[in-house]
Amino acid sequence: MKINLAVLFGGRSVEHEVSVISAVQAMASINKEKYNIIPVYMTKKSEFYTSEKMLDINSFKDIPALLAESTECVFVRSEGKVQLVRQKIKKFGSNLISDVDIAFPIVHGTNVEDGALQGYLQTLDLPYVGCDVLASAVGMDKYVMKILLKEAGFPVLDCCRFSSYEIDDMDNMIAQVEAKFGYPVIVKPINLGSSVGISKAKDRDSLINSIEEAFQFADRILVEPAVVQLKEINCSVVGDSEEAEASVCEEPVQASSDEILSYDQKYKGDGGKNGSKSGGGSKGMATLKRKIPAEITPEQDEFIRRTAVDAFRYLGCNGVTRIDFMIDMATDKVYINEINTIPGSLAFYLWEPKGVKYPELLERLIQLALKRYRQSEKISYTFDTNILSMGGSFGSKGSKR
Numbered sequence: 001m002k003i004n005l006a007v008l009f010g011g012r013s014v015e016h017e018v019s020v021i022s023a024v025q026a027m028a029s030i031n032k033e034k035y036n037i038i039p040v041y042m043t044k045k046s047e048f049y050t051s052e053k054m055l056d057i058n059s060f061k062d063i064p065a066l067l068a069e070s071t072e073c074v075f076v077r078s079e080g081k082v083q084l085v086r087q088k089i090k091k092f093g094s095n096l097i098s099d100v101d102i103a104f105p106i107v108h109g110t111n112v113e114d115g116a117l118q119g120y121l122q123t124l125d126l127p128y129v130g131c132d133v134l135a136s137a138v139g140m141d142k143y144v145m146k147i148l149l150k151e152a153g154f155p156v157l158d159c160c161r162f163s164s165y166e167i168d169d170m171d172n173m174i175a176q177v178e179a180k181f182g183y184p185v186i187v188k189p190i191n192l193g194s195s196v197g198i199s200k201a202k203d204r205d206s207l208i209n210s211i212e213e214a215f216q217f218a219d220r221i222l223v224e225p226a227v228v229q230l231k232e233i234n235c236s237v238v239g240d241s242e243e244a245e246a247s248v249c250e251e252p253v254q255a256s257s258d259e260i261l262s263y264d265q266k267y268k269g270d271g272g273k274n275g276s277k278s279g280g281g282s283k284g285m286a287t288l289k290r291k292i293p294a295e296i297t298p299e300q301d302e303f304i305r306r307t308a309v310d311a312f313r314y315l316g317c318n319g320v321t322r323i324d325f326m327i328d329m330a331t332d333k334v335y336i337n338e339i340n341t342i343p344g345s346l347a348f349y350l351w352e353p354k355g356v357k358y359p360e361l362l363e364r365l366i367q368l369a370l371k372r373y374r375q376s377e378k379i380s381y382t383f384d385t386n387i388l389s390m391g392g393s394f395g396s397k398g399s400k401r
Contacts, residue, residue, distance in 0.1 A: 002036040004101045005366070006075075006084065008117065010042040013109030014196050014217060022345050023106040024057040029348075029358040035366075038084060038098050040073065042112070048073050050084065050097060073097055075124055082126045102369060103128040106342065110191050110218075113342050114140035127373035129365050130319040131341040138315055139341035140191045143222050145315070152314055154307065155335045157326075159224040161190070164215055173211060174204060177223050184226040187211055189218030200226055229329035232337075233294050235304055236322045236347035237312040238361070240368055244312050246305035247350035251294035292353055300327065303334060311336060318372060319365045322347045 007030075009023030010016055020041075027037050039054035043063075051070035053059040059066045072087040086095040103121050105128060107113050115137035121128040131139060138144050146156045160180060162173050177185060187210035188198040197217035201207035207223075214221040232254075236247035294301070308323040322343035326335045340347075346365075348358040 003034060004038060004099050005030065005035040006038045006040050006098075006100045006103045008040045008042060008103055008105045009107055010044070011107050011109070011112035011117070012042075012044050012046050013107070013112050014192065015109035015113075016044055018344055019106060019108045019112070020060055021057070022108070022342075024055065024060075025345055025348075026104070026106055026358075026362060027055055030362050031359055034363075036098070038100065040084070041070070042107075043067070046111075048075075048087070071097060075100065075126070077124050077126075082124050100126060102126070102366065104366065104369075105130055106346065108342060108344065109196075110140065114191060127369050129369040131317050131321070132372075135316045135318065136341050139317070139321070139339045142188065142190050142338055143220070145339060146222075148315065149311060149336055154311055154314075155333070157224045157227075157335050157337075159222045161220065161222050162211070164219040167211070167215060170208060170211070174207060177207060178204075181223070181225040183207070184228065185223050186226045187214050187221060187223050189214050190220040190222050191218055227326050227328045227335075231296070231327040231329055233296060233300075233304055233325045233327060233334075234322055234347075234350070235308040235325065236320060236343065236350040237308050237317070238320045238351070238364060238368075239309075239312070240318045240372065241313050241316055244309050244317075246308050247347065248292060248353045249294040249296065249301055249304055250350055251291040251296070253289040253291060290349075292350070296327070300332075300334065307334070307336065311339065315339065317341065319368055320346055320361065322350070 007023055007027055009019045011019060013019070023039070027039060030037055037055070039050055039052070041049050041051075041054050043049065049067055049070040050073050051059075051066070053066060053069060073084050074087045076083055076085055082100045084097040084100055086097065089095050103126050105112070105117055105121070107117060111117075113136060115133040118128065118131070118133045118136050122133060130136070138148060143159065143161050146159060149156050158180070160173075160176050166173060184200055184202045185207065186198065186200055187207070189196065192198075197214045199206075199210040199213060201210040201223075211221065211223075232252050233249050234252065235249045237244050238247070239245055296304070304325050307325075311323060312321055317339070319341075320343065322340045324337040324340070326337050327333070328335070346361070348361055351361050352358070
């Protein structure tokens with residue numbers, strides 16, 4: 001009997017389209033003989049829809065038309081199992097779409113990758129692929145991540161953190177940044193990826209513009225010193241807290257080491273010319289120009305791969321991540337930039353050079369999820385008692401005697 005695998009993607013996030021690309025890529029590579037794939041698309045209004053047409057990226061060129069042919073749905077837990085049922089109940093006939101054995105969130109950005117969706121799935125007691133609630137939340141919040149990694153001795157850049165209520169005192173924010181770092185600096189939303197809202201400020205005027213732009217995408221931002229002679233290196237990690245391994249390292253290629261890779265450079269590199277059923281108008285992060293393996297010394301390669309695994313395990317990650325590093329070419333110092341708990345294209349392109357094909361990677365992620373679920377079943381979360389049935393009087397203050 002096949003395993004019913006619900007693949008969740010989309011959602012209320014600025015990285016919505018990137019999620020669709022990543023999910024369709026994955027669904028095309030999941031073992032169809034072992035799994036019954038159930039696409040579950042989350043709209044930008046957080047509505048759930050399902051349809052076999054969602055296996056084809058071209059269907060998303062006209063989303064209103066796609067939704068008109070799809071079934072709005074919702075997850076429910078009943079009689080010890082999770083089911084996907086119609087949101088709009090029919091008076092006659094079955095409203096069951098499918099039982100669900102495991103969920104595979106392939107989502108990016110706020111409201112979906114940050115622990116919110118993971119918490120929903122955990123509340124349903126449904127096994128799900130990837131990081132748990134806490135690791136997802138920490139991975140999304142760049143400031144919290146920095147604090148935790150710095151406390152543990154990992155190399156990270158210092159930063160200033162600001163909240164949206166401080167925007168009325170722009171002069172104070174500017175003064176703090178200038179006193180602590182000077183210029184140039186990088187300004188970024190605290191909880192976004194895919195280079196959304198990130199920019200470099202080289203003077204006071206551009207810093208004001210960068211801060212205002214970043215606050216359009218998040219209510220908290222951070223500012224950190226820019227690495228002028230920058231080499232970016234990315235490394236993927238697969239596993240869990242017990243055992244994890246690193247992929248090969250990659251070096252994203254950009255026009256200048258003084259610039260930041262933009263959203264368009266990452267995801268629109270093919271100009272929409274690679275339309276296909278499995279890849280559509282873009283192949284996600286796979287279209288980005290890159291050097292694999294990265295052009296770094298053996299010592300740097302070993303340090304980055306070891307540090308990536310250590311950070312992955314320290315933060316309690318699960319599944320596949322991509323950890324982005326920065327090398328300051330002027331000093332040869334290496335810094336962790338951020339961790340992507342659900343990386344674009346699931347970073348499959350970093351595993352193929354190690355002989356790990358995409359279907360094999362996906363199978364491993366599913367098995368890691370099932371392993372975690374089996375382990376969680378050994379933990380007691382409730383007591384087989386009901387103090388409400390024991391009699392006595394329970395006032396609004398409860399019983400504290």
